[in-house]
Ligand code: SF4
Protein backbone atom coordinates (compact mmCIF):
# COMPACT_ATOMS: atom_id res chain seq x y z
CA UNK A 1 0.00 0.00 0.00
CA UNK A 2 1.60 3.30 -1.11
CA UNK A 3 1.85 6.03 1.54
CA UNK A 4 3.35 9.54 1.57
CA UNK A 5 3.78 11.02 5.03
CA UNK A 6 2.46 14.53 5.69
CA UNK A 7 5.15 17.06 6.51
CA UNK A 8 3.94 17.12 10.14
CA UNK A 9 5.34 13.61 10.51
CA UNK A 10 8.71 14.02 8.85
CA UNK A 11 11.33 12.65 11.22
CA UNK A 12 8.66 11.23 13.52
CA UNK A 13 9.85 7.72 14.41
CA UNK A 14 6.40 6.46 15.37
CA UNK A 15 4.87 7.69 12.12
CA UNK A 16 7.69 6.09 10.13
CA UNK A 17 7.10 2.77 11.89
CA UNK A 18 3.36 3.06 11.23
CA UNK A 19 4.02 3.80 7.56
CA UNK A 20 6.14 0.64 7.24
CA UNK A 21 3.39 -1.45 8.80
CA UNK A 22 0.75 0.07 6.51
CA UNK A 23 2.87 -0.62 3.44
CA UNK A 24 2.83 -4.34 4.28
CA UNK A 25 -0.99 -4.48 3.92
CA UNK A 26 -2.21 -5.71 0.53
CA UNK A 27 -5.83 -4.71 1.37
CA UNK A 28 -7.21 -8.18 0.69
CA UNK A 29 -9.78 -7.87 3.49
CA UNK A 30 -9.38 -11.44 4.80
CA UNK A 31 -8.96 -9.99 8.28
CA UNK A 32 -12.53 -8.66 8.35
CA UNK A 33 -13.81 -12.24 8.57
CA UNK A 34 -12.37 -12.72 12.07
CA UNK A 35 -12.69 -9.19 13.43
CA UNK A 36 -15.28 -9.10 16.25
CA UNK A 37 -16.25 -5.48 15.65
CA UNK A 38 -16.58 -5.93 11.89
CA UNK A 39 -18.77 -8.94 12.57
CA UNK A 40 -20.94 -6.78 14.84
CA UNK A 41 -21.29 -3.69 12.63
CA UNK A 42 -20.38 -4.79 9.07
CA UNK A 43 -18.93 -1.31 8.62
CA UNK A 44 -15.56 -1.25 6.85
CA UNK A 45 -14.29 1.34 9.34
CA UNK A 46 -14.95 -1.12 12.18
CA UNK A 47 -12.69 -3.76 10.64
CA UNK A 48 -8.89 -3.91 10.50
CA UNK A 49 -8.54 -3.00 6.84
CA UNK A 50 -10.73 0.09 7.28
CA UNK A 51 -8.85 1.13 10.41
CA UNK A 52 -5.56 0.78 8.55
CA UNK A 53 -6.97 3.15 5.90
CA UNK A 54 -8.06 5.60 8.61
CA UNK A 55 -4.55 5.70 10.11
CA UNK A 56 -3.08 5.98 6.62
CA UNK A 57 -5.30 8.95 5.85
CA UNK A 58 -4.27 10.59 9.13
CA UNK A 59 -0.57 10.14 8.36
CA UNK A 60 -1.00 11.51 4.83
CA UNK A 61 -3.26 14.45 5.62
CA UNK A 62 -1.82 15.41 9.01
CA UNK A 63 -5.40 15.57 10.28
CA UNK A 64 -7.56 13.32 12.43
CA UNK A 65 -11.23 13.63 13.16
CA UNK A 66 -13.57 12.30 15.81
CA UNK A 67 -14.73 9.54 13.45
CA UNK A 68 -11.20 8.14 13.18
CA UNK A 69 -10.90 8.17 16.95
CA UNK A 70 -14.29 6.52 17.38
CA UNK A 71 -13.48 3.61 15.08
CA UNK A 72 -10.03 3.09 16.62
CA UNK A 73 -11.57 3.27 20.10
CA UNK A 74 -13.96 0.49 19.11
CA UNK A 75 -11.06 -1.81 18.24
CA UNK A 76 -10.44 -4.34 21.03
CA UNK A 77 -6.77 -4.83 20.11
CA UNK A 78 -7.59 -8.52 20.23
CA UNK A 79 -5.25 -9.14 17.26
CA UNK A 80 -7.48 -11.79 15.72
CA UNK A 81 -6.77 -9.94 12.47
CA UNK A 82 -3.04 -10.61 12.84
CA UNK A 83 -3.64 -14.34 13.06
CA UNK A 84 -5.77 -14.21 9.90
CA UNK A 85 -3.61 -11.83 7.87
CA UNK A 86 -1.61 -13.63 5.14
CA UNK A 87 0.84 -10.71 4.86
CA UNK A 88 1.94 -10.55 8.50
CA UNK A 89 0.64 -7.01 9.07
CA UNK A 90 1.46 -5.95 12.66
CA UNK A 91 -1.94 -4.42 13.23
CA UNK A 92 -1.73 -4.30 17.05
CA UNK A 93 1.38 -2.16 16.94
CA UNK A 94 -0.21 0.08 14.30
CA UNK A 95 -3.30 0.54 16.47
CA UNK A 96 -1.16 1.62 19.45
CA UNK A 97 0.74 4.15 17.33
CA UNK A 98 -2.46 5.41 15.70
CA UNK A 99 -4.05 5.92 19.09
CA UNK A 100 -1.09 7.85 20.41
CA UNK A 101 -1.14 10.22 17.43
CA UNK A 102 -4.91 10.63 17.60
CA UNK A 103 -4.72 11.47 21.29
CA UNK A 104 -2.46 14.40 20.39
CA UNK A 105 -4.49 15.55 17.41
CA UNK A 106 -8.07 15.39 18.70
CA UNK A 107 -9.94 16.58 21.79
CA UNK A 108 -11.84 13.93 23.66
CA UNK A 109 -15.15 14.71 25.39
CA UNK A 110 -14.63 15.34 29.10
CA UNK A 111 -16.44 12.18 30.21
CA UNK A 112 -14.16 10.00 28.11
CA UNK A 113 -11.10 11.79 29.43
CA UNK A 114 -12.23 11.23 33.00
CA UNK A 115 -13.00 7.55 32.39
CA UNK A 116 -9.56 6.99 30.93
CA UNK A 117 -7.84 8.91 33.65
CA UNK A 118 -9.75 6.96 36.29
CA UNK A 119 -8.69 3.66 34.71
CA UNK A 120 -5.04 4.73 34.53
CA UNK A 121 -4.96 6.11 38.06
CA UNK A 122 -6.73 3.21 39.77
CA UNK A 123 -6.32 -0.17 38.08
CA UNK A 124 -2.51 -0.38 37.92
CA UNK A 125 -2.28 0.15 41.71
CA UNK A 126 -3.31 -2.80 43.91
CA UNK A 127 -3.94 -0.64 47.00
CA UNK A 128 -6.35 1.57 45.06
CA UNK A 129 -8.07 -1.47 43.50
CA UNK A 130 -8.43 -2.93 46.99
CA UNK A 131 -10.20 0.24 48.22
CA UNK A 132 -12.44 0.32 45.14
CA UNK A 133 -13.36 -3.33 45.58
CA UNK A 134 -14.05 -2.89 49.29
CA UNK A 135 -16.32 0.08 48.52
CA UNK A 136 -18.08 -1.90 45.80
CA UNK A 137 -18.74 -4.77 48.18
CA UNK A 138 -19.98 -2.38 50.84
CA UNK A 139 -22.65 -0.89 48.58
CA UNK A 140 -23.18 -4.03 46.55
CA UNK A 141 -26.80 -4.39 47.64
CA UNK A 142 -27.57 -0.90 46.31
CA UNK A 143 -26.18 -1.52 42.85
CA UNK A 144 -28.19 -2.61 39.81
CA UNK A 145 -27.70 -6.33 39.17
CA UNK A 146 -25.56 -5.72 36.06
CA UNK A 147 -22.99 -3.81 38.15
CA UNK A 148 -23.34 -6.08 41.17
CA UNK A 149 -22.40 -9.10 39.12
CA UNK A 150 -19.17 -7.41 38.10
CA UNK A 151 -17.83 -7.48 41.64
CA UNK A 152 -15.75 -10.65 41.95
CA UNK A 153 -16.48 -13.03 44.83
CA UNK A 154 -13.92 -13.21 47.63
CA UNK A 155 -11.29 -15.89 47.18
CA UNK A 156 -10.01 -17.82 50.16
CA UNK A 157 -6.30 -18.39 50.25
CA UNK A 158 -4.47 -21.29 51.79
CA UNK A 159 -1.67 -21.33 54.29
CA UNK A 160 1.76 -22.02 52.79
CA UNK A 161 2.32 -25.74 52.39
CA UNK A 162 4.88 -26.33 55.09
CA UNK A 163 8.50 -25.33 54.61
CA UNK A 164 9.66 -23.60 51.45
CA UNK A 165 10.89 -25.92 48.75
CA UNK A 166 14.65 -26.00 48.31
CA UNK A 167 14.38 -26.47 44.57
CA UNK A 168 17.25 -25.31 42.43
CA UNK A 169 14.78 -24.10 39.81
CA UNK A 170 13.53 -20.56 40.43
CA UNK A 171 11.14 -18.50 38.36
CA UNK A 172 9.88 -15.00 38.90
CA UNK A 173 6.11 -14.59 38.92
CA UNK A 174 4.44 -11.32 37.95
CA UNK A 175 2.38 -10.12 40.87
CA UNK A 176 0.31 -7.84 38.68
CA UNK A 177 -2.24 -5.23 39.72
CA UNK A 178 -5.96 -6.08 39.50
CA UNK A 179 -5.35 -9.82 39.72
CA UNK A 180 -3.31 -9.44 42.91
CA UNK A 181 -6.46 -8.11 44.61
CA UNK A 182 -9.43 -9.57 42.74
CA UNK A 183 -8.20 -13.17 42.24
CA UNK A 184 -5.12 -13.66 44.45
CA UNK A 185 -5.90 -17.39 44.42
CA UNK A 186 -4.49 -17.65 40.90
CA UNK A 187 -0.85 -17.01 41.81
CA UNK A 188 -1.42 -18.96 45.02
CA UNK A 189 -2.50 -22.01 42.99
CA UNK A 190 0.33 -21.53 40.48
CA UNK A 191 2.86 -21.52 43.32
CA UNK A 192 1.58 -24.82 44.71
CA UNK A 193 1.32 -26.50 41.31
CA UNK A 194 4.86 -25.48 40.41
CA UNK A 195 6.13 -26.63 43.80
CA UNK A 196 4.89 -30.09 42.88
CA UNK A 197 6.99 -29.81 39.75
CA UNK A 198 9.97 -28.74 41.86
CA UNK A 199 9.97 -25.12 40.72
CA UNK A 200 9.95 -22.21 43.18
CA UNK A 201 8.03 -19.07 42.22
CA UNK A 202 9.53 -15.81 43.49
CA UNK A 203 7.57 -12.58 43.70
CA UNK A 204 9.67 -9.38 43.53
CA UNK A 205 8.06 -7.09 46.12
CA UNK A 206 8.60 -3.85 44.21
CA UNK A 207 7.31 -5.14 40.84
CA UNK A 208 3.73 -4.33 39.86
CA UNK A 209 1.57 -3.56 36.85
CA UNK A 210 3.12 -4.71 33.55
CA UNK A 211 2.33 -1.32 31.96
CA UNK A 212 -0.20 -2.62 29.42
CA UNK A 213 -3.13 -0.61 30.69
CA UNK A 214 -1.39 2.77 30.34
CA UNK A 215 0.37 1.79 27.15
CA UNK A 216 -2.81 0.77 25.34
CA UNK A 217 -4.58 3.91 26.55
CA UNK A 218 -2.05 6.02 24.64
CA UNK A 219 -0.08 6.95 27.79
CA UNK A 220 3.18 5.57 26.44
CA UNK A 221 5.60 7.22 28.87
CA UNK A 222 3.51 6.13 31.84
CA UNK A 223 3.48 2.56 30.51
CA UNK A 224 7.24 2.62 29.94
CA UNK A 225 7.67 3.79 33.54
CA UNK A 226 5.92 0.65 34.82
CA UNK A 227 8.12 -1.46 32.57
CA UNK A 228 11.34 0.12 33.84
CA UNK A 229 10.20 -0.37 37.42
CA UNK A 230 9.60 -4.06 36.82
CA UNK A 231 12.95 -4.52 35.11
CA UNK A 232 14.70 -2.94 38.12
CA UNK A 233 12.69 -5.12 40.52
CA UNK A 234 13.38 -8.36 38.64
CA UNK A 235 16.99 -7.84 37.74
CA UNK A 236 18.58 -9.05 41.02
CA UNK A 237 16.59 -12.30 40.69
CA UNK A 238 17.61 -12.68 37.04
CA UNK A 239 21.23 -12.11 38.04
CA UNK A 240 20.79 -14.81 40.68
CA UNK A 241 19.71 -17.32 38.01
CA UNK A 242 15.89 -17.14 37.74
CA UNK A 243 15.12 -19.10 34.60
CA UNK A 244 11.86 -17.41 33.55
CA UNK A 245 9.41 -14.59 34.26
CA UNK A 246 6.04 -16.27 34.50
CA UNK A 247 2.73 -14.53 33.87
CA UNK A 248 -0.47 -16.08 35.11
CA UNK A 249 -2.39 -13.42 33.15
CA UNK A 250 -1.82 -13.83 29.42
CA UNK A 251 -2.30 -10.12 28.65
CA UNK A 252 0.58 -9.21 30.95
CA UNK A 253 2.71 -11.91 29.33
CA UNK A 254 2.25 -10.31 25.92
CA UNK A 255 3.28 -6.95 27.31
CA UNK A 256 6.41 -8.29 29.00
CA UNK A 257 7.32 -10.04 25.76
CA UNK A 258 7.26 -6.60 24.11
CA UNK A 259 9.51 -4.82 26.67
CA UNK A 260 12.57 -5.44 24.49
CA UNK A 261 11.03 -3.73 21.46
CA UNK A 262 9.40 -0.90 23.36
CA UNK A 263 12.55 0.06 25.27
CA UNK A 264 15.01 -0.55 22.45
CA UNK A 265 15.88 3.16 22.22
CA UNK A 266 16.49 3.56 25.94
CA UNK A 267 20.26 3.20 26.41
CA UNK A 268 19.93 2.45 30.13
CA UNK A 269 17.28 -0.25 29.80
CA UNK A 270 17.42 -1.69 26.26
CA UNK A 271 19.73 -4.66 26.97
CA UNK A 272 17.95 -5.62 30.20
CA UNK A 273 14.51 -5.15 28.58
CA UNK A 274 15.55 -7.51 25.78
CA UNK A 275 16.68 -10.10 28.35
CA UNK A 276 13.44 -9.75 30.30
CA UNK A 277 11.42 -10.33 27.12
CA UNK A 278 13.47 -13.42 26.34
CA UNK A 279 12.66 -14.79 29.79
CA UNK A 280 8.92 -14.00 29.61
CA UNK A 281 6.70 -17.08 29.64
CA UNK A 282 3.03 -17.69 30.02
CA UNK A 283 2.24 -20.16 32.80
CA UNK A 284 0.92 -22.60 30.19
CA UNK A 285 4.31 -22.63 28.48
CA UNK A 286 6.04 -23.54 31.73
CA UNK A 287 3.54 -26.25 32.68
CA UNK A 288 3.37 -27.74 29.18
CA UNK A 289 7.09 -28.51 29.29
CA UNK A 290 6.74 -30.58 32.49
CA UNK A 291 5.55 -34.10 33.23
CA UNK A 292 1.84 -33.71 33.96
CA UNK A 293 1.23 -37.27 35.08
CA UNK A 294 1.37 -36.15 38.73
CA UNK A 295 -1.93 -34.33 38.23
CA UNK A 296 -3.85 -37.08 36.51
CA UNK A 297 -5.48 -38.80 39.44
CA UNK A 298 -6.22 -35.87 41.64
CA UNK A 299 -7.99 -33.35 39.46
CA UNK A 300 -11.65 -32.50 39.50
CA UNK A 301 -13.53 -33.94 36.57
CA UNK A 302 -16.33 -31.47 36.12
CA UNK A 303 -16.99 -30.90 32.43
CA UNK A 304 -15.08 -27.84 31.44
CA UNK A 305 -15.19 -25.31 28.61
CA UNK A 306 -11.97 -23.48 27.76
CA UNK A 307 -11.89 -19.83 26.77
CA UNK A 308 -8.47 -19.06 25.33
CA UNK A 309 -7.90 -15.31 25.77
CA UNK A 310 -7.00 -13.33 22.64
CA UNK A 311 -3.71 -12.43 24.29
CA UNK A 312 -2.84 -16.12 24.53
CA UNK A 313 -4.27 -17.16 21.15
CA UNK A 314 -3.32 -14.21 18.96
CA UNK A 315 -0.80 -12.32 21.10
CA UNK A 316 1.33 -15.31 22.14
CA UNK A 317 0.20 -17.74 19.42
CA UNK A 318 -0.53 -20.38 22.03
CA UNK A 319 -4.02 -21.37 20.94
CA UNK A 320 -4.77 -24.98 21.94
CA UNK A 321 -2.18 -25.05 24.74
CA UNK A 322 -4.74 -24.92 27.57
CA UNK A 323 -6.76 -27.75 26.04
CA UNK A 324 -3.63 -29.83 25.63
CA UNK A 325 -2.55 -29.33 29.28
CA UNK A 326 -6.00 -29.97 30.72
CA UNK A 327 -6.63 -33.07 28.61
CA UNK A 328 -3.19 -34.43 29.55
CA UNK A 329 -4.23 -33.93 33.16
CA UNK A 330 -7.38 -35.99 32.71
CA UNK A 331 -9.88 -33.14 32.69
CA UNK A 332 -12.99 -33.60 30.52
CA UNK A 333 -13.39 -30.77 28.06
CA UNK A 334 -16.55 -29.91 26.16
CA UNK A 335 -16.90 -28.45 22.68
CA UNK A 336 -17.10 -24.71 22.20
CA UNK A 337 -17.59 -22.61 19.07
CA UNK A 338 -16.21 -19.31 17.70
CA UNK A 339 -12.94 -19.86 19.53
CA UNK A 340 -11.25 -16.95 17.74
CA UNK A 341 -13.71 -14.32 18.98
CA UNK A 342 -12.92 -11.93 21.83
CA UNK A 343 -15.13 -12.04 24.93
CA UNK A 344 -15.28 -8.22 25.00
CA UNK A 345 -13.15 -7.71 28.09
CA UNK A 346 -9.99 -6.37 26.42
CA UNK A 347 -8.41 -4.51 29.31
CA UNK A 348 -10.71 -1.65 30.20
CA UNK A 349 -12.75 -1.92 26.98
CA UNK A 350 -15.73 -3.17 28.96
CA UNK A 351 -15.65 0.09 30.91
CA UNK A 352 -15.09 2.36 27.90
CA UNK A 353 -17.30 0.57 25.33
CA UNK A 354 -19.91 -1.15 27.50
CA UNK A 355 -22.53 -1.79 24.82
CA UNK A 356 -20.22 -3.51 22.33
CA UNK A 357 -18.47 -5.32 25.14
CA UNK A 358 -21.75 -6.70 26.43
CA UNK A 359 -22.84 -7.91 23.00
CA UNK A 360 -19.54 -9.72 22.59
CA UNK A 361 -19.83 -11.19 26.08
CA UNK A 362 -23.28 -12.63 25.34
CA UNK A 363 -22.06 -14.08 22.06
CA UNK A 364 -18.98 -15.59 23.72
CA UNK A 365 -20.92 -17.12 26.60
CA UNK A 366 -23.32 -18.71 24.12
CA UNK A 367 -20.33 -20.10 22.19
CA UNK A 368 -18.79 -21.47 25.39
CA UNK A 369 -22.05 -23.04 26.51
CA UNK A 370 -22.83 -25.22 23.46
CA UNK A 371 -21.46 -28.32 25.23
CA UNK A 372 -23.23 -27.47 28.53
CA UNK A 373 -20.09 -27.19 30.68
CA UNK A 374 -20.20 -27.26 34.48
CA UNK A 375 -17.40 -24.70 34.60
CA UNK A 376 -15.42 -22.40 32.31
CA UNK A 377 -11.68 -21.81 32.56
CA UNK A 378 -9.51 -19.14 31.05
CA UNK A 379 -6.01 -17.68 31.39
CA UNK A 380 -6.46 -13.98 31.93
CA UNK A 381 -7.92 -12.01 34.82
CA UNK A 382 -9.89 -9.64 32.56
CA UNK A 383 -11.64 -12.48 30.71
CA UNK A 384 -12.24 -14.34 33.97
CA UNK A 385 -14.00 -11.42 35.65
CA UNK A 386 -15.86 -10.38 32.50
CA UNK A 387 -17.19 -13.87 31.72
CA UNK A 388 -17.87 -14.48 35.41
CA UNK A 389 -20.08 -11.38 35.55
CA UNK A 390 -22.74 -13.05 33.39
CA UNK A 391 -21.98 -16.74 33.39
CA UNK A 392 -24.37 -19.26 34.94
CA UNK A 393 -21.45 -21.56 35.78
CA UNK A 394 -18.25 -20.74 37.70
CA UNK A 395 -15.40 -19.15 35.73
CA UNK A 396 -11.91 -19.95 36.99
CA UNK A 397 -8.28 -19.70 36.08
CA UNK A 398 -7.23 -23.03 34.53
CA UNK A 399 -4.37 -23.49 36.99
CA UNK A 400 -6.94 -23.94 39.76
CA UNK A 401 -7.94 -27.25 38.16
CA UNK A 402 -4.41 -28.56 38.51
CA UNK A 403 -4.12 -27.34 42.04
CA UNK A 404 -5.35 -30.31 44.02
CA UNK A 405 -3.50 -29.61 47.25
CA UNK A 406 -5.94 -27.13 48.64
CA UNK A 407 -8.09 -29.83 50.23
CA UNK A 408 -5.22 -30.66 52.57
CA UNK A 409 -4.44 -27.08 53.48
CA UNK A 410 -5.89 -24.80 56.14
CA UNK A 411 -7.26 -21.45 55.01
CA UNK A 412 -4.90 -18.54 55.56
CA UNK A 413 -5.99 -15.30 57.12
CA UNK A 414 -4.61 -13.55 54.11
CA UNK A 415 -6.12 -10.13 54.49
CA UNK A 416 -6.89 -10.22 50.77
CA UNK A 417 -10.17 -8.93 49.46
S1 SF4 B 1 -5.65 -9.47 5.92
FE1 SF4 B 1 -3.72 -8.34 6.23
S2 SF4 B 1 -3.10 -7.68 4.18
FE2 SF4 B 1 -5.29 -8.25 4.06
S3 SF4 B 1 -6.39 -6.29 4.43
FE3 SF4 B 1 -6.19 -7.33 6.41
S4 SF4 B 1 -4.32 -6.46 7.28
FE4 SF4 B 1 -4.27 -5.99 5.09
Ligand code: SF4
Pocket residue numbers: 034035036037038046047048051074075076077078079080081082091
Ligand atom coordinates in the same frame (compact mmCIF):
# COMPACT_ATOMS: atom_id res chain seq x y z
S1 SF4 C 1 -7.49 -6.06 16.84
FE1 SF4 C 1 -9.43 -7.23 16.95
S2 SF4 C 1 -11.06 -5.66 17.00
FE2 SF4 C 1 -9.16 -4.63 16.34
S3 SF4 C 1 -9.23 -4.65 14.12
FE3 SF4 C 1 -8.07 -6.49 14.72
S4 SF4 C 1 -9.58 -8.14 14.90
FE4 SF4 C 1 -10.72 -6.19 14.84
